[in-house]
Amino acid sequence: MSINPEHMRMVEALLFAAKEPLDIQSIAARVPEDAELPEILEQIQKTYQHKGFNLTQVAGKWLFMTAPDLSWLLQEEKETSRKLSRAALETLAIVAYHQPITRTEIEEIRGVGLSRGVMDVLFEAGWIRPRGRRRTPGKPVTYGTTEEFLIHFGLDDVRDLPGFDEMKASGLLNTEPTGLFDTFEEDAATPLDVEENED
Template sequence: MSVNPEHVRMVEALLFAAKEPLDEVSLAARLPDDAEVPEILKYLVKAYEHKGVNLIQLAGKWTFLTAPDLAWLLQDEKETERKLSRAALETLSIIAYHQPITRAEIEEIRGVGLSRGVMDILFDAGWIRPRGRRRTPGRPVTYGTTEEFLIHFGLDDVRDLPGFDEMKASGLLNMEPSGLFDDIPGVEAATELDPEEEED
């Protein structure tokens, strides 16, 4: 692939220095007019494919991440994982797989009422947002996941969420409810019951 080496260096510098993933428009705005950003990114993906860091696309944006097989080296450097109650994990999963979805539909799927605190936790994390109103009586608000959700869980698109067969094969799904969300990357389920669940 023929790309301008100096343009490649510029993109590398921008991506390494960025505090968050960058989209192609943001990269192009900082580069010379003749820079072929899509081609440069393809070149860098291949160049870093077997390095200690990989160039990854998340939520339509680009960032360097530690190679998955080397993540264990940085375990001591990781921030404390966000602790989520089982109710919050279940709610987040339902929203991710069924969005746009209303509060009543979430409650119907979970089989229990949804406390305001659970939604507040997910809003505070920046992982869910209102998606508009359903065109049904009462015009209920619908909810969906955010770009921050995709980036945190290493996804480029919600369509990249694992399917039932994939989750079952990886051991994420079993017949024991307590094992349903144990290994979701980036979050840790709190061992104590959520107040909402104690009441229910």
């Protein structure tokens, strides 16, 4: 079945104008019901694959991003105030690769205590959040990465992290970062509530 050019133009316009990545449901709500969205998105990807920006899927949503080989052009503009300390970078990596994970487990992996400020920086960046409580004595809060983390680092899924499969195969990772917490209870506490409750 051939793609309706007008439907493709509509989807392009939506993606260009969007202030944030769009999921397929958001796009579908604004275009005719008979628009073949999977095919349209695939065609737009092909159309822009050798251009200055590409259509990319991150965190299950779609957005236009600068072509990876041209990112150096925007290096100055991309400077952010999120200059993470080594402790924050290590903590973020541990959470990303081992989620859902408790504060105590993070400290065990790093081999040092975790200051409140390190977690605060990651919460403020929007890259980690409480994910639930482990069903063990004390019901410790567990942490995981967020959709903002995936979008910032251009990932569609946590499994797209560099070397994830290799690390899992070597036994360095013992959890699946799927976001499905079968042995956890979701907790509606805010990050600050979690921090205060942990002390």
